[in-house]
Structure formats: structure tokens, C-alpha cells
Amino acid sequence: MNKIIHPIEPEELMAYLDGELTADQATATAAHLGECTGCQGVVADLRIVSQNLKTWKVELPKSATPPAIATALTENRPAPRNVSPAQRQSWREVLGQHWPTVAWAGTAAAVLLVVFGAVRFIGSDANNVFSQVGSQMENSGSDRERLAASLRPPQAAPVNGRNFEQFAQLSPGVAQPKQSAPGQDQTANGPMIIRTADLSLITKEFDKARANLEAILKRHRGYVGELKVGGTTGSGRSLAATLRVPADQLDATLTEIKTLGRVESESQNGQDVTSQYVDLQARLTNARNTEERLTDLLRNRTGKLSDVLEVERELDRVRGEIEQMEAERKTMASQVSFATLNATIREDYKAQLQVVPPSTSTRLSNAAVDGYRSMVDGVVDLALFLLSNGPSLLLWGAILFMPARVVWKKVRRSFAA
Amino acid sequence: MISDEALMLEFQGGSHPAFEQLFARYRGPLYGFFRRRLNGDLRAEDLTQETFVAVIRASSQYEQRALFRTYLYGIAMNLLAAERRKLAKDSPPDEQAPEPATREAPDSVLWIRQALEKLDESEREILMLREYERLSYAEIAYLQSLPVNTVRSRLFRARMALKGHLEPERKTPETAASEARENAGLAHAEGEAI
Numbered sequence: 001m002n003k004i005i006h007p008i009e010p011e012e013l014m015a016y017l018d019g020e021l022t023a024d025q026a027t028a029t030a031a032h033l034g035e036c037t038g039c040q041g042v043v044a045d046l047r048i049v050s051q052n053l054k055t056w057k058v059e060l061p062k063s064a065t066p067p068a069i070a071t072a073l074t075e076n077r078p079a080p081r082n083v084s085p086a087q088r089q090s091w092r093e094v095l096g097q098h099w100p101t102v103a104w105a106g107t108a109a110a111v112l113l114v115v116f117g118a119v120r121f122i123g124s125d126a127n128n129v130f131s132q133v134g135s136q137m138e139n140s141g142s143d144r145e146r147l148a149a150s151l152r153p154p155q156a157a158p159v160n161g162r163n164f165e166q167f168a169q170l171s172p173g174v175a176q177p178k179q180s181a182p183g184q185d186q187t188a189n190g191p192m193i194i195r196t197a198d199l200s201l202i203t204k205e206f207d208k209a210r211a212n213l214e215a216i217l218k219r220h221r222g223y224v225g226e227l228k229v230g231g232t233t234g235s236g237r238s239l240a241a242t243l244r245v246p247a248d249q250l251d252a253t254l255t256e257i258k259t260l261g262r263v264e265s266e267s268q269n270g271q272d273v274t275s276q277y278v279d280l281q282a283r284l285t286n287a288r289n290t291e292e293r294l295t296d297l298l299r300n301r302t303g304k305l306s307d308v309l310e311v312e313r314e315l316d317r318v319r320g321e322i323e324q325m326e327a328e329r330k331t332m333a334s335q336v337s338f339a340t341l342n343a344t345i346r347e348d349y350k351a352q353l354q355v356v357p358p359s360t361s362t363r364l365s366n367a368a369v370d371g372y373r374s375m376v377d378g379v380v381d382l383a384l385f386l387l388s389n390g391p392s393l394l395l396w397g398a399i400l401f402m403p404a405r406v407v408w409k410k411v412r413r414s415f416a417a
Numbered sequence: 418m419i420s421d422e423a424l425m426l427e428f429q430g431g432s433h434p435a436f437e438q439l440f441a442r443y444r445g446p447l448y449g450f451f452r453r454r455l456n457g458d459l460r461a462e463d464l465t466q467e468t469f470v471a472v473i474r475a476s477s478q479y480e481q482r483a484l485f486r487t488y489l490y491g492i493a494m495n496l497l498a499a500e501r502r503k504l505a506k507d508s509p510p511d512e513q514a515p516e517p518a519t520r521e522a523p524d525s526v527l528w529i530r531q532a533l534e535k536l537d538e539s540e541r542e543i544l545m546l547r548e549y550e551r552l553s554y555a556e557i558a559y560l561q562s563l564p565v566n567t568v569r570s571r572l573f574r575a576r577m578a579l580k581g582h583l584e585p586e587r588k589t590p591e592t593a594a595s596e597a598r599e600n601a602g603l604a605h606a607e608g609e610a611i
Binding site for chain 1: 453
């Protein structure tokens with residue numbers, strides 16, 4: 001048996017299996033493998049090793065993008081590749097040889113626009129233009145103010161120094177824009193104004209006024225926020241109530257309540273909260289987005305336990321803020337939808353003369369009761385005095401007894417002498 | 418299918434979807450790379466994230482000199498080396514007990530792990546890069562800073578040694594490689610004699 005040099009090295013067999021040989025080498029190796037049982041055994045061994053190694057499988061992580069990568073993507077946004085100067089074209093190159101013509105045409109068009117604009121300016125109402133410029137200047141503040149301003153409807157021109165709202169408040173017949181229900185985007189319907197009114201009345205028929213007040217409130221779909229009635233029979237009574245009525249019903253309600261008596265005082269107030277409401281809604285939207293992102297992070301948590309706990313703490317904080325802002329938003333919407341009317345009604349009381357005196361037996365009975373009560377009160381007062389001052393009296397008596405006795409003896413002696 | 422390199426260039430130009438595709442392609446393999454070499458799946462996942470974060474942060478400097486896969490595993494190997502240095506510094510080697518890479522590790526996996534641990538470190542790394550990361554000899558040579566022929570011979574030695582470790586009752590690891598050569602030569606000689 002002669003041992004000769006093997007034409008195909010075992011490493012080449014391995015490289016053949018790994019696809020690392022050139023096409024010629026692979027063809028030659030394949031041909032050799034077909035007839036060499038020894039090489040077939042080596043290949044079989046190599047395959048077994050690879051198959052054994054493949055049994056070690058690793059569980060793949062979840063498919064969501066981890067927060068660290070999302071953050072890195074946001075922070076390190078790759079800049080778009082710069083165009084090389086050679087690739088840039090100047091505007092002259094773009095326009096070609098006609099660029100002087102185009103430039104002249106552009107200049108002429110600009111001059112025409114300026115002239116046309118000036119003619120229109122002179123021919124139109126300068127006040128309107130100035131007012132538009134003024135409103136633009138007002139709106140040129142922060143983005144939030146611009147957003148709030150864009151949500152307001154165009155205001156009517158002032159009438160006798162009063163704007164539409166003031167005019168409507170003083171004129172019950174003029175209908176105001178209807179407020180939407182709480183929870184809706186009210187800013188889309190117009191400015192958000194919290195209206196409050198104070199009304200003080202005096203009436204001779206207190207009971208009737210109170211009953212009518214409730215009827216008026218029911219008719220205008222309002223409700224009582226708080227109600228207090230004070231005073232006793234024989235003296236003037238008073239009613240203090242905080243009423244909530246739909247904002248568009250406030251004027252009609254006020255007019256009817258005024259018929260219940262004589263008006264002592266009246267005041268109205270309107271607070272524009274449009275910008276606060278828009279601001280609150282924006283913050284609420286942001287907070288909800290943050291909550292959503294944090295929830296996603298928590299759902300796809302892949303980091304350390306401390307990171308997860310940190311995310312949960314942040315989520316709790318954001319949820320607390322959302323609840324607080326939601327409550328604030330609802331309160332504001334409710335205040336806008338329902339005006340507050342603080343009504344005070346006082347009774348115009350006249351003291352009446354007691355014409356019929358009480359009977360003798362009643363007077364005797366009352367006197368007996370008063371005497372008995374007086375006696376008991378005296379005994380109780382004495383007992384109370386002794387209990388509260390007795391120890392002090394005893395102490396001072398003991399201290400002053402001997403000096404008083406000496407003085408008393410001297411006085412007696414002097415009288416005896 | 419768009420190549421990795423084209424996607425990376427797209428991402429360099431500002432395309433996030435391109436990165437998402439790369440992330441989807443390599444998240445699992447990279448996690449496996451770290452998980453098979455380290456204890457603890459959370460740390461493996463952290464290092465996977467760190468690798469991608471490094472890719473994002475260095476994206477402006479990326480140049481298409483080599484395959485994206487090689488570039489990616491180059492970063493991963495640097496992170497792995499740093500992690501190993503940190504582990505060696507923080508805790509004695511006795512405490513770094515091996516932990517199965519799967520939650521319900523079958524005996525065969527433990528058997529494979531134990532056999533791999535018996536290999537020389539360099540040979541084991543080459544073998545794992547080939548078998549699990551499916552890198553070519555040239556890529557492994559680039560990552561390990563070795564000639565391709567050295568990679569090939571070490572890979573063969575590692576495979577034969579592993580075969581011996583997986584069949585301890587029949588062969589010893591030292592003789593497995595020489596035995597394979599002898600078998601091949603003997604069979605061929607017998608063939609010539611016949």
C-alpha cells in the first residue's frame with residue numbers, strides 16, 4: 001500500500017463546503033469528492049460539526065425599535081449630502097443667455113405691482129387699511145397668540161364705542177353666538193368668554209319672588225349652584241343664590257329676574273379665556289402624545305429595570321398632569337357654557353304693631369316659668385362662682401387672716417382705751 | 418432586495434426607513450452575536466442597541482470600503498472586547514459562570530457550549546464568526562487582522578477539535594484534525610492501490 005500526496009487538502013474540502021473556492025477549484029473538488037470515500041468522510045464530519053453548532057439557537061428580541069435607538073435617530077439626524085460645487089448651477093446658467101431679458105421683465109412687473117397697490121390704497125378707506133395693519137401687528141406676537149387670534153371670528157365694527165358683545169349684553173333682544181357643549185372644541189365657534197353677573201333686588205313679596213326665581217331658572221335651563229336664605233319671622237329675610245344659566249340665556253334671565261323686585265345694584269363682567277383655552281388644549285395634546293410615547297416605551301421595554309421604573313414614574317407624572325389639565329379644561333368649558341349669576345334678594349320688611357295682648361293666664365304662666373328659670377339660674381351661677389373662685393378665696397383668706405386679726409385687735413384696744 | 422451598503426448610503430443621506438431596514442436585518446444576528454458570547458440577555462440587548470447607536474452616530478463618517486456587515490460586526494467586536502475587559506476588571510473569572518443562551522436550554526446546547534469553551538480563544542472566535550454570523554473567510558480575516566490562509570487553517574483546526582470534543586468517547590481533540598488528514602490520504606492511497 002503506497003501512501004501518496006493527496007490532491008485535495010482537507011482545508012480545501014472545508015472551503016468547498018463554505019463556498020470559499022473559485023469556480024474551477026469547486027468543480028475539481030466536487031469531481032474528486034465523487035470518487036474519494038476518505039474525503040467524503042471528512043466532508044461528512046464537517047457537516048456534522050456545523051449541524052451540531054446550529055442547534056444552539058438564540059431567542060430573538062422583540063421587533064420594536066428600542067428607545068435608545070429612537071433617541072439616537074432623533075438626535076443624530078444625518079444631514080443630507082451636500083451637493084458639490086461642481087454640481088451647483090448658478091441662476092445665470094439656468095436662465096441661459098436670456099437672463100437680462102428675464103431680469104428686466106421681473107423688475108417691470110414689480111414696479112407695476114407697487115404702482116397698482118398705491119392707487120388702490122389712495123382710493124380705499126385708509127382707516128380700514130390701518131385697522132388691518134393694526135390687527136396684523138397685534139397678531140404678530142407668539143405663535144400661540146396667532147393661533148388664538150385665528151380662531152376668533154372677525155369682530156364687527158364698534159357701534160357708539162361698544163363692540164358687539166357689549167351691545168348684545170345691554171340689548172337682550174340681540175342674539176349671541178350659541179356656545180357649544182362642554183368638551184367640544186369651543187374655540188372654533190368664537191371667542192370663549194366667561195360671563196358673570198351680580199344682581200341685587202329688594203322685594204316686598206319675598207316668598208313669591210323666591211318661587212318665581214326657581215320658575216325663571218327652570219325656564220332658561222339653568223340650575224342653582226348655591227342658595228342661602230336667612231332671617232327670622234318679624235324681621236327682613238334675604239336670599240343669596242349663585243345661579244348657573246346657559247351663557248346665551250343670561251340676558252333673558254337677568255331681564256326676568258329684575259321684574260321680581262326693585263333693582264338695588266347690577267354689574268356684569270366678561271373674561272376672554274380663548275388664549276388660555278387654546279394654550280391648555282395644546283399642552284393637553286402634548287401631554288397625551290408624551291403619554292402615548294411612554295406607554296409604547298413601556299410596552300416594548302428592553303432596557304434595564306431601573307430604566308423601566310424611570311419610565312413608569314414619568315408616565316405617572318404625565319398622567320397626573322393630563323388629569324389636572326383635563327379637569328381644568330372641563331371647568332373652563334363649563335364656565336364658558338354656563339354664565340354665573342350671583343343674585344341677592346332682600347325682603348322689604350315693615351314692622352307690624354301687636355294689637356292683641358296675650359291673656360292673663362299666659363302672662364302668669366310665663367311669669368312663673370321666668371321666676372323658676374331665674375331661681376335655677378341664680379343657684380347655678382352661685383355654684384359656678386364658688387367652684388371657679390373658691391380655691392382662690394380660701395387661699396387669700398388664709399393669708400390675710402392673721403394680719404386682719406392683729407389689726408382688728410389693735411382697733412378694739414384703741415376703742416377700749 | 419436593496420443591498421446593505423445602498424441602504425447605509427441612503428441613511429447617510431437622511432433616510433430613516435433605510436436605517437429601519439438595516440435594523441430589521443441585523444438586530445437578530447447582532448443580538449445572537451452578543452448573546453452567545455456573554456452572560457445575560459439584557460446585556461446582550463444593550464450591546465446590540467449600543468452597536469446600532471454607534472452606527473447612527475458615526476453614519477456621517479461611513480465610507481463604503483468594506484461590506485456593511487463587516488463594518489457592523491467590527492463595531493460589535495470592539496464593544497464586546499470593551500465589555501469583556503470591564504467584566505474581567507469588575508469580577509473574578511470564577512464568578513463568570515456560563516449561562517444558557519436560551520431560557521429552556523436543552524442538553525445539546527449545553528454540550529455545544531462546553532465543547533466550544535474548550536477551544537482555543539482565537540479558533541473559537543473564528544469558528545463562531547463563520548458558523549453563527551456566516552461571515553466569509555475574508556471578512557473574518559479583516560475583523561481578526563489575520564491572513565485569510567491563517568483563518569482557513571485555524572477554522573479547520575477548530576472544527577476538527579470541536580468534533581473531537583463532541584465525541585469524547587471516540588476521539589481526542591488533538592488527534593481529530595490529523596486523523597481527518599490521514600483518513601483522507603489513506604482512502605486516496607487505497608483507491609490508487611486498487
